[in-house]
Amino acid sequence: MNAEELALRAQAMAERAMALAMEARAAAGEAMPAIEHGAAAAEPFLLLLTIFLLACFVGYHVVWSVTPALHSPLMGVTNAISSVIVVGAMLATGLGESWLAQAFGFLAVTLAAVNIFGGFLVTRRMLAMFQRKG
Amino acid sequence: MSHTLSTLAYLVSSVLFILALKGLSHPSTSRRGNLMGMIGMAIAILATLATPGMRAGGIGLIIAGLAIGGGIGAVIANRIQMTSLPQLVAAFHSLVGLAAVFVAAAALYAPQSFGIGTPGNIHGQSLVEMSLGLAIGAITFSGSVIAFAKLDGRMSGAPILFKGQHLLNAALGVLLLVLIGIFVATGGPTGLFWLIAILSFALGFLLIIPIGGADMPVVVSMLNSYSGWAAAGIGFTIGNLLLIVTGALVGASGAILSYIMCKGMNRSILNVLLGGFGAEAGGAAAAGGPAQPARPVKSGSPEDAAYIMKNAGKVIIVPGYGMAVAQAQQVVREMADLLKKEGATVEYAIHPVAGRMPGHMNVLLAEANVPYDDVHELEEINPEFAEADVAYVIGANDVTNPAAKTDKTSPIYGMPILDVDRAKTVFFVKRGMSSGYAGVENELFFRDNTMMLFGDAKKVTQQIVQALQK
Numbered sequence: 001m002n003a004e005e006l007a008l009r010a011q012a013m014a015e016r017a018m019a020l021a022m023e024a025r026a027a028a029g030e031a032m033p034a035i036e037h038g039a040a041a042a043e044p045f046l047l048l049l050t051i052f053l054l055a056c057f058v059g060y061h062v063v064w065s066v067t068p069a070l071h072s073p074l075m076g077v078t079n080a081i082s083s084v085i086v087v088g089a090m091l092a093t094g095l096g097e098s099w100l101a102q103a104f105g106f107l108a109v110t111l112a113a114v115n116i117f118g119g120f121l122v123t124r125r126m127l128a129m130f131q132r133k134g
Numbered sequence: 135m136s137h138t139l140s141t142l143a144y145l146v147s148s149v150l151f152i153l154a155l156k157g158l159s160h161p162s163t164s165r166r167g168n169l170m171g172m173i174g175m176a177i178a179i180l181a182t183l184a185t186p187g188m189r190a191g192g193i194g195l196i197i198a199g200l201a202i203g204g205g206i207g208a209v210i211a212n213r214i215q216m217t218s219l220p221q222l223v224a225a226f227h228s229l230v231g232l233a234a235v236f237v238a239a240a241a242l243y244a245p246q247s248f249g250i251g252t253p254g255n256i257h258g259q260s261l262v263e264m265s266l267g268l269a270i271g272a273i274t275f276s277g278s279v280i281a282f283a284k285l286d287g288r289m290s291g292a293p294i295l296f297k298g299q300h301l302l303n304a305a306l307g308v309l310l311l312v313l314i315g316i317f318v319a320t321g322g323p324t325g326l327f328w329l330i331a332i333l334s335f336a337l338g339f340l341l342i343i344p345i346g347g348a349d350m351p352v353v354v355s356m357l358n359s360y361s362g363w364a365a366a367g368i369g370f371t372i373g374n375l376l377l378i379v380t381g382a383l384v385g386a387s388g389a390i391l392s393y394i395m396c397k398g399m400n401r402s403i404l405n406v407l408l409g410g411f412g413a414e415a416g417g418a419a420a421a422g423g424p425a426q427p428a429r430p431v432k433s434g435s436p437e438d439a440a441y442i443m444k445n446a447g448k449v450i451i452v453p454g455y456g457m458a459v460a461q462a463q464q465v466v467r468e469m470a471d472l473l474k475k476e477g478a479t480v481e482y483a484i485h486p487v488a489g490r491m492p493g494h495m496n497v498l499l500a501e502a503n504v505p506y507d508d509v510h511e512l513e514e515i516n517p518e519f520a521e522a523d524v525a526y527v528i529g530a531n532d533v534t535n536p537a538a539k540t541d542k543t544s545p546i547y548g549m550p551i552l553d554v555d556r557a558k559t560v561f562f563v564k565r566g567m568s569s570g571y572a573g574v575e576n577e578l579f580f581r582d583n584t585m586m587l588f589g590d591a592k593k594v595t596q597q598i599v600q601a602l603q604k
Contacts (some may be wrong), residue, residue, distance in 0.1 A: 023194055045259060048378055050369055052315070055379040056577060056579060059386030066158045068511050071493030072219060072326030074158050077171055079226045081151045082361045082384040084175065085233050086200075087144075088372050090182045091247055092240030094201070095190035098253070106195050106396035108236035111229045113203025114210070118226060120172050121211035124217075127168055130161040132507075 062075045080119025086112035136186070143181035144376035150174030151380055155387065158429050161506055164509075167301040178376055197559050206371070215368040216501045217458050220354055220490040221285040227357045228278035234271025235331060241371055243326055248372040254321065260371055261322045265314040265330055267367030272334030273341070274360040281353050285490060293345020293409050299344060300408065306337050317359035344409030352395045352406045354491050359388025381513070391492045398486030400538075400548040431579050433586040436594050439561050440601030446523035446559075447483070449473055449514065452483045452552055453495055456529020465501035466528060467596055472602040478523075481508050483515040485533035518551050525557035528591050535576045544574055560584045563594050 066074050089112055092105030150170045158168015179200070183193060214222050241264055245251040250260035283289035310333050317326045344352055366381025368374075396403050443449060451470065457463060470480040482499060489495040499509055510518075519525060527534055530552075538549040554560050555578055562584060578584055587594050 003281055023531040039213040044373065045370075048373065048375070051375060052366060052370075052378045052382050055148075055382035056386050059383035060309075060390065062152060062155045062383070063225070063387040063390045066155065067160060068394070069484075069493060069506055069509060070158045070161065070164055071394075072497045072537075073164060073168070073490060074155070074387060074493070075223050075354070075491065077154055077158065077168060078358060078362065078384040078387045079223060079230070081154065081171055081175065081380050082230050082365045083233070084147070084151075084178055084376055084380045084490065085230065085237055085365045085368055087178055087182045087374060087376060088248075088368050089199075089233060090179070090196050091185065092237065093196050094183070094185065094188035095244070095247040096189045096192040097244035097247045101240040101242075102192065102195065102245065104236040104240040104243070106199050108233040108240065109196055109199030110203040111233040113200045115203075115209040115226050115229050115233075116175055116207065117204040117217065118207030118211045118222075118369060120168060120175070122214060124165070125169050125211065126216075126219075126497050126500075127161070127164045128504075128526070129497065130164065130506055131297070132162070132505065 070127075070130070073123045073130075076119055076123030076126060080116055080123065083112040083115035083119065086116065140181045140185060141375065143177050144374070147174040147181075148180040148379040149195050150177070151383060155383060186446045193365055207382075207507065214555070216497055217461070219494060219497065220350065221282050223491060224278050224285055224350075224357065225429040226353055227354070228275050228282065229362060229363045230361040231271045231274030231276075231278060231357075234361075234368050235275065237368050238268040238271065238371065239327070239331075241368075242322060244322060248400050250371065250373070256322050261318040262314070263318050263367060263370040264322070265327075267364055267371050268327070268331060269310060269314065269334040270360055270367055271364040272331050274357055274364050275340035276335040276338030277342045277360070278338075278357045280339055281350055281357060284347050285350050285354075291350075294343040295409070299340070303337065303340055306333060306340065306589055310334065310337065341407070344387040346409065349406050349409075351487060351489070351491050351494075352392055352399075352403070355388050355391035355395055356403075356407075357388070359385050359392060362386070362388055365438065394486055395492060398550065400546070400550065414512070429580050430586065431586050434561075434584075436587060436589075436597035437601045439585065439587055440598045441522050442559055443473060443478070443526075443598070444476055444602060446473070446478050448518075449480045449524045449526060450483050450519060450522045450523045450554075450557065451480065452485075452525060452527040452530050452534060452554055453499070454485075454488050454528065454530025454533065455490060455495075456531075457499050457591055458489065458495070458529070460529065462499050462503075462528065462592035462595050465592055465595045465599060467502045467504050469500075469525055469599050469602065470508075472599060476602075481510055481515065481518070483510055483512070483519075483554075485512055485530065485552055486550075488530060488533065512550060512552060519553045519556040523559065525554040525560045526556055526563070527560065528563045528595065531576055532574065534578055535574060537574060537577050540577075546574055555581060556582075558583060561587055563587045563589070563591050565590065 086109055089105045089108030092101045093109055096102050151174045154167045154171030157163045241248055245253060245256045251257050284291050313330050342353060362381045362384025366378050366385060369381055372551025392403060401469060401538060451466060473480050484495050496509055500506060532546055534552050534554045535546060536555050537544040538546045538551045540549060560583055
């Protein structure tokens, strides 16, 4: 096999590779809209449900690692963070699409705020007692 | 703030909330954890305030609400006595429940704020989520109000039972599901929304009244869980990730605490929820009481106890809710300090269901400046009773009853107990010979190595302290 023959073969192979690449790109181009369509069709609900279930597992593992001595502060903290519902209340109040929604939103903001401040502060008070003494 | 940015901010908040719970794995990291929770909440609130389309008037209302609620919350948190912690938590749960109801109502009247449709034309799926958030929130509210009233003594702790109770609850539950079905099928009429709310309030009320006062630790944990599920339900309704994640965390936490409490009493959650435990057992004890002849017990004076304890090498104190009622934790710690000066090792043994909420006793001891290294959980301390010279049982009863291990007919059979009977001498501080909450006589009172110290928990301990100081 002389050098010329080798060069020709290499060129032929390169051309073939090129053709294959073009084909692959075309196929990908065809597939892309289909993938995008699929993602859009997958309900946002399923995404939220996935996140919800994963968060349940995270909660399960994190809470088992909490020392039993701090179970009361745990209730204090969970109480405070469950008031994150304030986010929904604030949107209803702030966007003001209807006065009734705004009124309910305002009440919910106030109730949740009692919980947020009360929950975190009472937990802080409890935890301050668990300082190592002496 | 753009949608992407606010979603990122909510993600940061979620992570901070997880770290807040993680911090509670040890007292030394717990304060930093609580701080992270606060920062997470602040980020969530600021990100929401920066949502595009917020009106100035609306923002004013929000800030007013935050200031009013926050002020009330701060004052309550600083004034509350640690013994009243369980009722405070119950009251707070009721607020989360009611807030969930109001947010669901706001979503019903202004669905466009949350991108779930227009008034009278809300997406079917959002209606399902909305009604679930509403129902769980309403049940959490009225259930927590009853739990609060029972814990705070505004209502008798005795179970309220009537014929056909469970049948009525089951029927209401089915009716609730049917109404939710109609609500979704008819496109969410407001009248039906409020009917679901009222029915859920009634159901929450009826579910908690048959549960006895001493089962409230389970109820409080369970309502903690419900408040989380309510937040998650609202999160699904308005499509907010932070609410969903936080709701799941809180829901899981409350469920685990309920499980731990039930295991501590060897009862299934269903058994607790069906209720009536205190009433039935009390009746059985009253019926069986007179037939038994009075058995002799050994009783002693605080001076006798002080003398024995002075010569003890190892003392284990077993506090129960009675100690908290008598406000004796401070003087118990004084006694422990004196014994330590005499060269004894002093430790505290805590049963999972001591106190009125999970971990309550630990907080009360911490408040009395008991070092947390001296306080041990059941599994940890039980092997040590055999080496102890003295077990000092103050305000606890059923959790020390050996009948839980030996007597298959006892209502508390199978409940894990603290093995105080293995100690050389057991002191039982008690007002009289009455049985505990479960209505069972404690075998321990009649053992040779038990000495009863009759009287008020605080006074008896004070007298021991005086005798030790001599």
